[in-house]
Amino acid sequence: MEIFGIDIGFGFTKATNGNEFVIFKSLMGEATEIQFKMDLSTDTFAKNLHVTIDDQSYFIGDFAEQQSNARKYTLDQELMVKDFVKIFGLTGLGVLTEKSIPLNVVSGLPVGYFEQYRQQFAKILKGTHEITFYKTDQTAVSKKLEIKNVKMIPQPLGTLLNLLMDEDGKVINKELAQQKVGLVDIGFRTTDFTVIDHLRYIERGSITTDTGTSKCFAVIAKKLRKECGVNVELFRLYKAVETGFIKIRGHEYNISKFRDQVFANAAGTIASDVDRLWADDWDIDTIILTGGGSVELAKHLQPLIAGNVMPVENNIDTRLNNVQGYIKFGKHIWGKTESDDAASS
Numbered sequence: 001m002e003i004f005g006i007d008i009g010f011g012f013t014k015a016t017n018g019n020e021f022v023i024f025k026s027l028m029g030e031a032t033e034i035q036f037k038m039d040l041s042t043d044t045f046a047k048n049l050h051v052t053i054d055d056q057s058y059f060i061g062d063f064a065e066q067q068s069n070a071r072k073y074t075l076d077q078e079l080m081v082k083d084f085v086k087i088f089g090l091t092g093l094g095v096l097t098e099k100s101i102p103l104n105v106v107s108g109l110p111v112g113y114f115e116q117y118r119q120q121f122a123k124i125l126k127g128t129h130e131i132t133f134y135k136t137d138q139t140a141v142s143k144k145l146e147i148k149n150v151k152m153i154p155q156p157l158g159t160l161l162n163l164l165m166d167e168d169g170k171v172i173n174k175e176l177a178q179q180k181v182g183l184v185d186i187g188f189r190t191t192d193f194t195v196i197d198h199l200r201y202i203e204r205g206s207i208t209t210d211t212g213t214s215k216c217f218a219v220i221a222k223k224l225r226k227e228c229g230v231n232v233e234l235f236r237l238y239k240a241v242e243t244g245f246i247k248i249r250g251h252e253y254n255i256s257k258f259r260d261q262v263f264a265n266a267a268g269t270i271a272s273d274v275d276r277l278w279a280d281d282w283d284i285d286t287i288i289l290t291g292g293g294s295v296e297l298a299k300h301l302q303p304l305i306a307g308n309v310m311p312v313e314n315n316i317d318t319r320l321n322n323v324q325g326y327i328k329f330g331k332h333i334w335g336k337t338e339s340d341d342a343a344s345s
Contacts (some may be wrong), residue, residue: 002146003334004096004182005326007158008088010075010214011188011235011292013061014323015092018167018331021320022095024049024061026044026080026088027235029068031057050134051091060091073235075189075214077113083116086124093129093145101145104334106326109156111192122150151333154206156185156194158322159290161329169332179285182278184270184301185322187294188214191270193277205281211269213293215263217241224248230238241296246341260300267300274305286310292319 004030006015014023018042031050052061059068074080093103105125109117132142160183160299164173177199185192189212195205217234220241227249234241240246244256278284287308289298298312312318 003330005323013088017096018327027073028058029064029071052132102148104144104149106151106330110208111154118152147272156183156192158325161325165328182284182287186291264300271304292322
């Protein structure tokens with residue numbers, strides 16, 4: 001039995017088996033025939049995701065952005081579960097699976113959608129699935145994924161579990177385990193606020209808002225449309241937001257100043273939400289900022305939050321915080337994998 005963690009976000013899908021990671025944009029498009037291929041590219045297999053699931057072929061992630069005429073992504077939770085979870089989930093798991101053996105999977109949902117969609121989410125992934133991957137030379141590799149169990153948890157708990165546990169799923173951070181912790185998980189579509197008191201989930205202080213970085217991207221896209229007359233899709237703004245520059249029709253636009261203004265406004269909204277939602281939780285020991293959006297917002301947000309705010313580390317990919325916790329939690333509840341047992345025998 002292999003254990004996997006998978007985090008299907010509105011911006012990116014992340015998966016891990018504990019040793020390797022795969023991350024791709026939560027974007028898919030129709031698979032089209034590519035007439036000519038150059039052999040000069042150094043792209044890896046995971047960068048050219050072309051799959052067939054249930055007799056339908058898709059380009060996934062960057063490959064869909066580059067090659068598909070019709071591309072699909074969503075910022076709606078119901079549509080995400082209904083139309084995207086299976087495709088993104090099986091793709092992420094399939095990339096990391098070399099042999100047909102049973103899988104146990106841990107995943108998560110935003111706090112505000114957890115109760116409503118957790119059973120549906122798990123049901124979609126459970127069972128036996130066939131997925132075919134096509135390499136750059138169009139060689140087809142078919143895999144059978146037998147997903148035995150799916151454990152769902154509120155998304156931000158992944159970050160806490162990652163800080164609490166070692167690679168074998170054992171709780172080693174005893175100090176954090178004895179604290180009251182507030183988690184602010186800033187994603188693409190949502191921001192989750194979660195309170196954990198001595199490892200007990202506190203419903204009162206846990207909620208989801210729609211102040212994700214996609215709102216910031218939308219404001220930036222609107223300004224670019226006014227300046228250059230081009231509708232820049234949100235999923236094509238990641239690099240521009242990171243660097244502060246975007247080139248449109250040969251002209252480079254500096255968006256860094258406006259980007260910082262937009263993120264500062266979003267940070268103010270999130271800080272106000274913290275004050276309002278956790279007004280009765282003045283005894284929180286540590287506040288942890290996590291999620292892919294925390295990188296852009298941290299420098300604006302940290303000075304606005306009163307209390308002991310754990311700094312966001314610059315040397316790690318914060319998008320992976322939750323999924324790393326998922327795999328550790330999976331090892332905690334299911335124990336060693338069969339491959340681990342074989343290696344130790």
